[in-house]
Amino acid sequence: TRLADNIGLLPYSQRLDFMNLTTLGERRIRGDLIEAFKVISGKVDYASNVFKVSRSGSNILSKINNNSNKDICKLRQCFLPDRIKNYWNKLPGSVKNSESITSFKINLEKFKHESKKDSCYNFWEVSNLIIDKIEGSPSYKTRKEKFNNYLLDNPFVARKKGINIYTH
Numbered sequence: 001t002r003l004a005d006n007i008g009l010l011p012y013s014q015r016l017d018f019m020n021l022t023t024l025g026e027r028r029i030r031g032d033l034i035e036a037f038k039v040i041s042g043k044v045d046y047a048s049n050v051f052k053v054s055r056s057g058s059n060i061l062s063k064i065n066n067n068s069n070k071d072i073c074k075l076r077q078c079f080l081p082d083r084i085k086n087y088w089n090k091l092p093g094s095v096k097n098s099e100s101i102t103s104f105k106i107n108l109e110k111f112k113h114e115s116k117k118d119s120c121y122n123f124w125e126v127s128n129l130i131i132d133k134i135e136g137s138p139s140y141k142t143r144k145e146k147f148n149n150y151l152l153d154n155p156f157v158a159r160k161k162g163i164n165i166y167t168h
Contacts, residue, residue, distance in 0.1 A: 008163045022127050029083075052081070
């Protein structure tokens with residue numbers, strides 16, 4: 001996002017808004033949800049045993065046994081089913097029961113835009129968490145200002161870092 005004209009020096013959240021993008025974290029979870037849909041709905045022939053699905057077929061259950069070793073439980077949270085379980089289970093039936101992969105993507109975006117206000121552990125909240133980590137500290141603005149001034153004073157450094165400091 002730093003290569004685009006006129007926005008190279010803006011904060012990360014503003015660059016994302018300007019370019020109508022989401023964070024990599026949100027895109028990863030969205031991709032994982034699409035992959036889960038493909039597997040659970042039988043649209044693909046692989047990974048049929050990866051997800052433990054509820055009897056109703058609409059929710060993902062955890063394969064982690066509560067009596068398991070805590071290190072193993074921590075490690076398992078990195079695996080696809082455990083990483084997206086809460087996000088998948090939060091989706092309404094109208095999204096989970098989509099007819100095709102394309103309709104799933106459309107319904108997922110529709111749900112995201114309709115539910116943005118009353119968000120409670122939805123996948124798009126990941127972007128807010130990431131942006132808060134980056135821009136949330138009290139010293140962020142000061143450091144960003146100093147860094148921008150340094151880049152403006154040293155355009156060769158900006159060029160080397162791939163940051164477009166020029167405006168048209």
